[in-house]
Amino acid sequence: MKTKNTFWFILMILLLVGLAACGGGGDDRADSADSSADEETAVVSTGDPEAGKQQYDQVCIACHGPGGEGIEGLGKPFTTSDFLQETNDEEMLEFIKVGRPSGDPLNTTGVDMPPKGGNPALTDEQILDIIAYVRTLQ
Ligand code: HEC
Numbered sequence: 560m561k562t563k564n565t566f567w568f569i570l571m572i573l574l575l576v577g578l579a580a581c582g583g584g585g586d587d588r589a590d591s592a593d594s595s596a597d598e599e600t601a602v603v604s605t606g607d608p609e610a611g612k613q614q615y616d617q618v619c620i621a622c623h624g625p626g627g628e629g630i631e632g633l634g635k636p637f638t639t640s641d642f643l644q645e646t647n648d649e650e651m652l653e654f655i656k657v658g659r660p661s662g663d664p665l666n667t668t669g670v671d672m673p674p675k676g677g678n679p680a681l682t683d684e685q686i687l688d689i690i691a692y693v694r695t696l697q
Contacts, residue, residue: 603654606691618676627696
């Protein structure tokens with residue numbers, strides 16, 4: 560009798576351990592699926608376009624015009640920009656922090672795009688907001 564109880568006891572333990580292992584494995588898979596989904600949304604857009612519009616209207620509007628239509632002899636239009644479409648948020652952030660001086664071979668207008676649009680106080684987060692706003696203009 561005693562050995563029979565021990566047998567069932569061990570069997571139960573094995574079953575429970577087996578279940579826990581399976582459950583754990585399932586969770587791991589779910590976790591990694593979740594985190595890759597997070598990464599994808601981060602690339603699409605992390606900024607807040609409403610907050611970005613407020614910054615845009617103070618900093619970028621002077622050259623890129625209201626609604627991003629561009630101003631002749633100053634900033635390029637965003638509404639038709641291939642650059643904006645081909646560049647992800649991370650690359651855009653780097654671009655805006657550096658700007659594109661008139662001496663840059665990629666510069667097409669002969670006019671400076673100043674670093675951070677000439678406002679060094681802009682934080683990365685504010686710039687990401689601006690990027691999110693600018694993307695709504697296309
Ligand atoms: C002093 C004027 C000026 C200000 C202010 C300014 N820009 Fe620009 N920006 C330019 C010019 C000029 C170019 C085009 C440079 C060239 O010829 O390639 C440009 C180009 C760009 C481009 C690349 C467009 C393309 O199609 O190649 C982006 C993106 C951009 N600016 C974003 C911004 C943002 C965001 C701000 C505000 C934070 C801003 N700019 C503020 C002058 C300005």
